[in-house]
Amino acid sequence: MAGKPIEMRNKKTKEQLENLKTQVEETLSQVDFVIGYAKGYDVLHPTPLFVRSTKDAQALIWDDFCINNLATYLPSQKRPGGLFHPHEKIGLVVKGCDSRAVIQLLQEGIIDRENFKIIGISCQGKVDVKKLKNRVPIERVESAEIKEGSIELTVDSRGQKYPLEEVLYSKCLSCEYPTPLIYDRLVGGEGSLRSKGPKEFAQDPYHDVEEFEKKGVNERLDFWEQEFSRCLRCYACRDICPFCYCQFECIAQTRIPHWLSQKTASKENKFFHMFRAMHLAGRCTECGECERACPVDLPLLLLHKKMNKKVSELFGYRSGINPKLRPPLTIFQPEEKNIEEERWE
C-alpha cells in the first residue's frame, strides 16, 4: 500500500523546510510578521511561531506533526483589541486544508486580501498524536521520523514502528487538497505530491457520518448524551476555530441573549454543541482543530461534517473552495430543487 511514495514524502518534507525558510524571509519584507511553526515542548507538539526577523526564521520547522491551522489567527486582524494591532500585515504558512479556511474567511468578508500574504505549503498528511497516544507513552518519545510508509519512534531509547495509515489524522486519509487553493508563494510545487502520499489511503470523507447515520435514533441519542456529559464547557473547541470569530460575544456566554446557562449539565452542553454546529453549517472547513483541542476527546468533527454533508446535499455547496460564493444560509433560491417539503394535505 505504501512503499516508495512515502519514502519521497520524508525527503520532500526536509527539502520543503529550506525552501520555506527562504520564502518566509522574503515575505518579511512585505509584512510585519509571518506565522509559522516551531518546535514545541516535545517533538510531537510543534507550536506556532511569530517570525519578525530573519533570525526568528531559523527557528522555523516543517515536519509531520505541524498540524495547527494557522488561519485561526486571521480574524484577529478585523477588530481593534484583537491579538495584534489591526494595522499589522501578516504572513501565514498554510497547508491545503488550512487554505480552505482562508478562502471561507475571505468569502465571509472577515479579512481583507491586501492585509495578508499566504505562503502555501504542499502537505502529505500529519501524524495524529491522539492516535499515537493509544500506542506509546508519548511523553517519553525522543524522536519521530517517517520512513518507508511507517512512523519510526524512539521511546526510552528504543525504536518502535507503526504503519502510517494507523497514525495519520483521519482528515489526511481523505484529503482532497494536499496543495493549498490560495497562496502568494508556494513551497513544494503545485500538485507535485497530489497523486502520491495520503491519496493512497483515500477514504470517502463522510464515511464516518454515514456509519453513524446507520445507528438507531435512540442509540444516537444515547451516544451524544454520554459524550456531552463529559464536556467541560472549556470552549477550547470554539476558541481554536477559525470561524468562531465572535469570540467573547459568543452566545454561549452572553446574558442578552441568554440562550444557555453556565451549568455543565448534559442538556446545556448538548445545546451548546448543537447550536455551534448550526452556526458553522456550510462554513466549517473540517480542519478538525476543535477535536484536537478538546481535552476530553469529544468527536466534534462528526457534528460539523454531518452539517456540511447536509448542506452539500441540499445546496450543492462546499465551504472554503470559492471565495466569490455567498454562504448558503444567507441566500436562497425561489425553487429549491433538492428540498422536498412535507405535504400536509
Add this chain to the structure above:
Amino acid sequence: MSRGNLEPEKEPVKNGTPPKIIAFLCNWCSYVGADMAGTTRLKQPEGVEVILVPCTGRMDPLFPMKSLVEGAEGVLVSGCHPGECHHQDGNLYARRRLEVLKGFLPFMGFEEERFSYTWISASEGKKWQQVVTKFTERIKSLNGKKD
C-alpha cells in the same frame, strides 16, 4: 410556577394528556389562519402552544432546537407560502435554515418526525387544523413507540 395548581382535576385524565408541541407562527399568515380556525370553531388538540413571530425569517433554527432539547415533544414552524412572504423572502431564507436543521436533528437523536415546517396562509384555517391534528397524532404514535 407549575401546572400543579390544576393537579386535582388533571389526575383522572392523565393518560390522555396531549403531547406538548410548540408552534412558531408568522404574524401575517399562519397566526391569522390559526385565529380563523378558532373563529370557525375548528377543534384542535390541546397540546399545541403558539409562539408568534413577525416573519419566518425571524426563525433562528436555534428556537426549534432549544425547544426540543428542553423537552418539547414536537416543534412546528409555519409561515406564508413561498412567493407570498409579507417581508419579501423571509420564508425562503427560513426554508433553507429549517431544512438544514431538519436534517441535523435525527443525527442528534431526535426522531425526524418531531420537527416540521409548512406554509399556511391567513385564509387556511382548515389547513391549520389538519396540520396540527396530524402532527399531534404523529407525535403520539412516536411516544407510543418509545414506551
Add this chain to the structure above:
Amino acid sequence: MRIGLFVCHCGNNIASTVDVKKIVQAGLKLPYVVFATDVDYVCSAPSQKNIEEAIQEKNLNRVVIAACSPHVHEETFRRVLKRAGLNPYLLQVANIREQCSWIHDNVIFATIKALDLVRMAVAKVSHHEPLIAPKVGVDKRALVIGGGIAGIQAALDIAEGNIPVTLVEREPTIGGAMAKLDKAFPTLDCAACILTPKMAEVNQHENIELMVYSEIEDVKGYVGNFEVKIRKKASYVDYEKCVGCGICEQKCPSKASSKFNLGRGDGKAIYISFPQAVPKVATISPKHCIYFQRQKCRVCEKLCPADAVDFKMQDEIVTERFGAIVTATGYSLFDYSQYGEYGGGRYPDVMSGLQYERFLSPTGPSKGEIKRPSDGKKPETIVFVACVGSRDEAKGRPYCSAVCCMYTAKQAILTKERLPESQIYVFYIDIRATGKLYEEFVRRAQEEYGVQYVRGRVSKIYTDNGKLKVRGADTLLGEPVEVDADLVVLATGFGASKGASTLAKKLAISHDSYGFFTESHPKLKPVETNTRGVFLAGACQSPKDIPATVAQASGVASKVLGALSKDQIETSPLVAAVDARRCIGCFQCLGVCPYKAIEETALNDGAKVAEIIPTLCQGCGLCVATCNPGVISLNGFTDNQLISEVEAIVKG
C-alpha cells in the same frame, strides 16, 4: 417589576371552556404578578377604565391581558396603557379565545392550556422594555399607479384634497378597461360619456401630474418617504409637442392589429389609442414600425406638423418622492384559449366579452355595427357562455369574477336593441346579480328582451357548415342542448393584472395565489395593505364592477389624505437594533435585509459595525436570525422574549 393580569370571560366565549377564576388564582402565583382579576368583557369601556385605575392604584408597570387574539384588540389595550401613563408597549396579550377556548371542548385541558398561554405572556412581558415610536417627516405627495377608472377617481379625489398626485399609466392613454366599454350596466349609460369628462379633468387638474406610457421601476422607503423610480418608456413621439392631429396614423403604411380593440380590427405602428384618448398623443410601436424593422420609411416624421416624431428617443428613468402610494392596476382577462373545446382563438366568430364590447362600441372596429368577423354578416343567433375562467377549479379559477353575469345581460340587451330579430342564448351556472338594480336588470333581459337563459355548462363548440355548433346541457330540464350559432361570446373572467406580482414585490405588499393584492383586513381594512402607506383600489384587489371600484377609489383617497394630513407620522417601534459594542462586523445582516435598512458605520476605535435605520426597518427579524453572536435584537421579539416563551411552555 409589577405585572397586572386581566383575564377576560368574553361573556361565554372564553368562560364556557376555560375556568377563568382558576387562571386568576394560578396567575397570582406567577413571578412578578402582583395583581390579577377576571373581567366580563375586558374590551368594554368600563373595563378599560378599570384597567387604567388598576395600573395607577396598584402601581403596575407591565400588563398581561388574557382575552381574544392580539390581532383584534392589542391596539385597544395599548391605548389603555397609554391613558394610564404607561408605555403602551409594556403589554402582552395571551390569545385564550381564538387559540384556546374556541378550539377546545375539554374544560380541564383548555384551562391548562390557557394557563400555559398566560404563563408565556407573563414570562415574555417581564422582558418588555418601554418603546418609543420613531417619528418621520412626510412627503405630502401621492403616487397613483394605474390610470383606469380606479386610478382616475383616486387621483381626482386626492387632488381635490389639495395633495399633489402623480398618476402613472403604462399604456399611452388613461381610461383603462372602462374606456373600452360601450355601455355600463345596469343603467346602460354610455361608458365614454361618463368616463371621458373625468379623464379630461385629470389632464387639466392643477394638482395632477400625468405620466402615461410609464412604469414603476423601483420603490424604496416607507410611509411618508417613498422614493420611486419611474421608467418613461420611449414612445418615439415627443408628447410635449404632439398635437394629436392623427395625420401620422392615417398615413402610416404599416399594418398592425389594434391593441385597444384587443386584436380585433386593424391598427398602425403609430397610433392614438382611441379618439378620446388622454393625453391625445401618438405612440410608435417599434415591433410594427417599418423604419424600426427595415430602416426605411419615416413617413410620420416627414408629415408631422409639430415635428414631434423622434426615432432616437430612449427610455428615461425619473426619481420622485411620495408620502403614499395607491395601486390601481386593474385586471387582465382570462385567456379563453385555455378552453380548447370552445375554439376561442381558432374560430374568428368566437370572441371574449370585452372583444364583443368593442364591436358594440361606436369607436370599435365595426363602428358599433354587429357583424361576424369571419364574413361581415349580421349574426342571427348569438350564444353567450358565462363563467369562462370563473368558478372553475380545473382552470385554477375557483372564484367568481363578479361582473360577467351582469355584462353578459347588458350585452344581450344591447344586441337585442340593435338586432331585434336575433335569437340570444345565455348558458350560465348561476346568476349572480347582487348589486343595486342588478337583479331587475337581468330580469329585464329575460322578460322584456326575451333572452333565453339556459342553465348549464357548454361542453363543446365546433364548426359545421358555416355555423358554430354549441353543445351543452340544460341542467334544469336534464337534457342535452345544441344551438346553431353565428356568433359566440365567452364571458371571460378576471385575473390579476399582468406584472401584478412583480409590482407587489417592488411595493413589498402581498398577493393571493391568483395574483390579486391582499388587503390588510378583509372587512375592516379593505383598502390598506400590510405595508403602511401603500393602498389598493379597484380590481387589483379582487374582481369588482365600476360602482364598487369607484367607491373603493374614493375610500382610498380618504385614507391617503388622512395619512398625508400630518407633518410627521409615527413608525412602528417594533424594529431591530444593533448592540454596537458587541457587533463583530461580519455584515451578514446587511446582505439579507429586504429593506436596505442596515448600514456600515464606524465606532470611535475604528471598528466597523452594523447600524439599523429604524424608520426603514420593517421589523421582519431576518437580520436577527442571521446574526450568530445575537448582537441584533428585534423589539417585541427579542431572543430572550422568545426563549422565555419556550421555557414557559416546556418547564411549565
